[in-house]
Amino acid sequence: MxxxxxxDMTEKLEEGIALALSGGGFRAMVFHLGALxxxxxxxxxxxxxxxxxVSGGSITAAALAMSWKELQFVNGIADNLQIVVDxxxxxxxxxxxxxxxxxGILLPGTISDRVASTYDRDLQALHDRVGxxxxxxxxxxx
Numbered sequence: 001m002x003x004x005x006x007x008d009m010t011e012k013l014e015e016g017i018a019l020a021l022s023g024g025g026f027r028a029m030v031f032h033l034g035a036l037x038x039x040x041x042x043x044x045x046x047x048x049x050x051x052x053x054v055s056g057g058s059i060t061a062a063a064l065a066m067s068w069k070e071l072q073f074v075n076g077i078a079d080n081l082q083i084v085v086d087x088x089x090x091x092x093x094x095x096x097x098x099x100x101x102x103x104g105i106l107l108p109g110t111i112s113d114r115v116a117s118t119y120d121r122d123l124q125a126l127h128d129r130v131g132x133x134x135x136x137x138x139x140x141x142x
Contacts, residue, residue, distance in 0.1 A: 019050070020051075021061050028055060036064065040081050051065070059091055091122060
């Protein structure tokens with residue numbers, strides 16, 4: 001990388017707090033919930049300007065993004081972060097690996113395409129259900 005390219009990158013940097021959520025499947029998804037809870041407790045969640053994620057971290061990031069407008073921050077702390085936890089719990093009940101692997105082997109397309117398609121479908125279904133009803137613990141258990 002040339003010095004000019006480095007200068008260009010530096011000029012594009014923006015102030016703010018970013019959060020990176022790593023991969024690791026189900027365990028990462030659940031681990032990142034704990035991280036969000038702690039980040040919220042210390043008042044940093046409301047200050048996030050960017051979230052970057054992969055794999056299991058993306059599931060948690062998606063639940064956070066879907067919930068962001070509903071979060072009620074009081075003194076910098078979301079007092080209803082449980083809605084994010086509940087949404088991740090709903091998504092955690094979905095098993096997609098077996099169907100994606102079998103479909104990827106037997107049908108046209110790749111396993112990764114099938115996994116992505118299933119997540120798209122499940123996230124959209126969750127979004128549609130939440131959009132039609134007010135989210136609650138009782139609804140999350142259905």
